[in-house]
Amino acid sequence: MDRERKKPPDSLFEVAVMAALPHPLTYRFPASLPVSPGQRVLVPLATRKAMGIVLGPASKLAPGIEVRDALRALDPEPALPAELVRLGIWISDYYLAPPGEVFRAMLPLRQETRRARQVRLTEEGRSKLQELTASQPEESDQDAALLAYLDRRPDASFEILQSKFPDACRRALEQKWMSIEEVNKGRSRRQVFAVRLAGPLPEHLPRLSPVAKRIIEALEHQGPAEDHRPLLVAVRAQLANLRKLGEAGLIALSEAGWRGASSGLRERDAPATAGETPAPQLTCAQTAVLADLFPRLDSGSFGVVLLHGVTGSGKTEIYLHLIAHCLERGRSAIMLVPEIALTPAMQSLFFSRFGDKVALLHSGLTERERDDAWWRVRHGQAKVVLGTRSAVFAPVVNLGVVIVDEEHDSSYKQDETPRYHGRDVAVVRAQYAGALALLGSATPSLESYWNAREGKYQLLKLEDRIGGRKLASVDVVDMRQEFRETHTQMPLSRKLKEEIDAQLRASAQTMLLLNRRGYSWFLLCRSCGETQRCVNCSVSLTYHRREHRLSCHYCGYSMAVPALCPACGSEYLHYVGEGTEKIEHKFAELFPGARVARLDRDVARRRGEFLRVLQDFRQGKIDVLVGTQLIAKGHDFPGVTLVGVVSADIGLGLPDFRAAERTFQLVTQVAGRAGRGDAPGRVLVQTFYPEHYAIRLAADQNYAGFFSKEMGFRRMMHYPPITALANIVAQHPKLERAAQVAEMIGKFFTKVESQFPAIKVLGPGPAPLAKVERRYRIQFLLKSNSRANLHALLKQLVQHATQSGIQPRDVMIDVDPVKLM
Numbered sequence: 001m002d003r004e005r006k007k008p009p010d011s012l013f014e015v016a017v018m019a020a021l022p023h024p025l026t027y028r029f030p031a032s033l034p035v036s037p038g039q040r041v042l043v044p045l046a047t048r049k050a051m052g053i054v055l056g057p058a059s060k061l062a063p064g065i066e067v068r069d070a071l072r073a074l075d076p077e078p079a080l081p082a083e084l085v086r087l088g089i090w091i092s093d094y095y096l097a098p099p100g101e102v103f104r105a106m107l108p109l110r111q112e113t114r115r116a117r118q119v120r121l122t123e124e125g126r127s128k129l130q131e132l133t134a135s136q137p138e139e140s141d142q143d144a145a146l147l148a149y150l151d152r153r154p155d156a157s158f159e160i161l162q163s164k165f166p167d168a169c170r171r172a173l174e175q176k177w178m179s180i181e182e183v184n185k186g187r188s189r190r191q192v193f194a195v196r197l198a199g200p201l202p203e204h205l206p207r208l209s210p211v212a213k214r215i216i217e218a219l220e221h222q223g224p225a226e227d228h229r230p231l232l233v234a235v236r237a238q239l240a241n242l243r244k245l246g247e248a249g250l251i252a253l254s255e256a257g258w259r260g261a262s263s264g265l266r267e268r269d270a271p272a273t274a275g276e277t278p279a280p281q282l283t284c285a286q287t288a289v290l291a292d293l294f295p296r297l298d299s300g301s302f303g304v305v306l307l308h309g310v311t312g313s314g315k316t317e318i319y320l321h322l323i324a325h326c327l328e329r330g331r332s333a334i335m336l337v338p339e340i341a342l343t344p345a346m347q348s349l350f351f352s353r354f355g356d357k358v359a360l361l362h363s364g365l366t367e368r369e370r371d372d373a374w375w376r377v378r379h380g381q382a383k384v385v386l387g388t389r390s391a392v393f394a395p396v397v398n399l400g401v402v403i404v405d406e407e408h409d410s411s412y413k414q415d416e417t418p419r420y421h422g423r424d425v426a427v428v429r430a431q432y433a434g435a436l437a438l439l440g441s442a443t444p445s446l447e448s449y450w451n452a453r454e455g456k457y458q459l460l461k462l463e464d465r466i467g468g469r470k471l472a473s474v475d476v477v478d479m480r481q482e483f484r485e486t487h488t489q490m491p492l493s494r495k496l497k498e499e500i501d502a503q504l505r506a507s508a509q510t511m512l513l514l515n516r517r518g519y520s521w522f523l524l525c526r527s528c529g530e531t532q533r534c535v536n537c538s539v540s541l542t543y544h545r546r547e548h549r550l551s552c553h554y555c556g557y558s559m560a561v562p563a564l565c566p567a568c569g570s571e572y573l574h575y576v577g578e579g580t581e582k583i584e585h586k587f588a589e590l591f592p593g594a595r596v597a598r599l600d601r602d603v604a605r606r607r608g609e610f611l612r613v614l615q616d617f618r619q620g621k622i623d624v625l626v627g628t629q630l631i632a633k634g635h636d637f638p639g640v641t642l643v644g645v646v647s648a649d650i651g652l653g654l655p656d657f658r659a660a661e662r663t664f665q666l667v668t669q670v671a672g673r674a675g676r677g678d679a680p681g682r683v684l685v686q687t688f689y690p691e692h693y694a695i696r697l698a699a700d701q702n703y704a705g706f707f708s709k710e711m712g713f714r715r716m717m718h719y720p721p722i723t724a725l726a727n728i729v730a731q732h733p734k735l736e737r738a739a740q741v742a743e744m745i746g747k748f749f750t751k752v753e754s755q756f757p758a759i760k761v762l763g764p765g766p767a768p769l770a771k772v773e774r775r776y777r778i779q780f781l782l783k784s785n786s787r788a789n790l791h792a793l794l795k796q797l798v799q800h801a802t803q804s805g806i807q808p809r810d811v812m813i814d815v816d817p818v819k820l821m
């Protein structure tokens, strides 16, 4: 009863509630509910219950404000370490994103509550129990009751204990009398048994059920089973049947280990190659770069290095050595790649070097696999994380290095709330952890290269391909001239056709890049000029031949191909433009007998087919691979000696200040796929703008030239990295409401104009995509020489919008936008 009197006072904490609220909320936590930052809790929100993350102690509230009591803790210990709580608060502030939505993105998909937490007695607990038993406690002593209960039920669940002995539970955790272990409920982690006959079968078998007979027969004829699961499938039996036969002494079961989701994943994703790729000899240039990186890592202080290495210069080996060094020092590593599904080779490399220390985190995993990997990382079992954008939130213990491969890639920017940039968050994460951030690319983003030039980042270079291989030679084909001479508009120029023909005759491999998937760009009526447009978005639908449907690449809407024009009834419907599917299809006509395959997002959706195409191409079973930018990313196909860029121009005409940068990166990257083996590579770039600097300098693979030319343009037009940029879009299913919201925002900007003279507001105007997913969009673009000013203005905007009753989803704020569409 003494304990009651020493009861500590209730405390107030700020909680990021999983809802679209602009700020954290304050809740009271009764003394019986002790929490710490990073812990998940259940709180009341209006009339419902919501999950939240405890951020930290709340400051004193103004009198008269009602504070509600939190309901309960969902985790016994914080799900997020302090470092990630801090990172989440930074993201919410910097990107003006609702804190709850930021933390939702950081946490595993599944709720901890759906997992079982097994509680066990510790050594301390056992001696405490003995002590209490010896002193013959009163029957009401909760501590003794709890410990005795645990002693009887070694795998008790935490939820049950907490409901039975709430106070004693808390004390037992504080005093470390018991420990909690995360286990997966369900099938994700199962024990595997080896099964064999216990001995020679007795002459007179006891009466057996048909199932038992089948089991005995199978073991008799096929011998012992190393894994009981295929056996069960084969004889249509349950584990219980095996156990029963075991008890009867007819068969013997022995534990053969655990097979969980994590190892299943490895078996699936890292086939055969594990262990068969010894680390290659490092080149002088690689050794020099590592000699620079190791001391930085060892110093234990924050720093950012930009590694600018031409395609094929061996950046991956630098990453692997750095991670190995990190592990030797007892620290962890995170490596981000743009699209993990595209780089099975990278996954194999990681597993073969680091074995079960690796955890994969990406959207291609099932919820359970992802969740499993997340907790393995959180508990320090996995120290190397390989993943896409959101892997930057991996809860690794003692982070040493975070690597961002292909740091220029636009898929690092999330295009829904929270609109964070994975690369930039990686840098902040490294800063909070006192770790090294390594950004690598053959075509660094202007932002990163600018930071290196300004001395914020250190620049390291790999200027030659390994093995003394030459960069591929690039020729530009002027498609205007081609049209003048042939008077036909063909996707493949005569020169490209000739070269492909020569490749086929020489049994050499070719890649064709066309940055447009589907069959045709759109369906045009030749009678009335109408195109089939998406019902939800202001874009034309793309024709997909395989499904024989028209579909929208923005919202996924699709419709059957009409036989007659819906507008005028004409039958003269015409497919305009070429997509990857059409090139693949036409190929058979142009080059009979050639083995051609396609790789784009439509194929990538079918995981098995995708991996098969990659593997077949690598093994030389495919002559020509047609694809979108997906084929330009990081692949290493030694057999490819010709790369054709069917149209380098798609994108150059878009109303986006990054159009030239993207075109330069794409052409340089795809050119980098040629000549990675022993034979030299060639690249043909077809374009209607042969004199455009992005095309010209990409053909010369002249990054420095492109950087200075493009920086001149950015400086003149006041675009990043010279200025800070934010994109504000008023959006609503009703055009009038979108216009109304835009007007309110416009008025606000005019009102605060004098306060922020250095900020330039462009707009309002219809966004380049004036309607997406049934929402009309009206855009403002903010440019500022001072990031601090821009941030202050946006904070005021959020406050103003909330006060004016504008719903958070009706105003999109995109800080450092990557796409302005």
Ligand SMILES: [Zn+2]
Pocket (backbone or CB within 6 Å): 525, 526, 527, 528, 529, 530, 565, 566, 567, 568, 569, 570
């Ligand atoms: Zn028509």
Ligand SMILES: [Zn+2]
Pocket (backbone or CB within 6 Å): 534, 535, 536, 537, 552, 553, 554, 555, 556, 557, 773
């Ligand atoms: Zn659409």
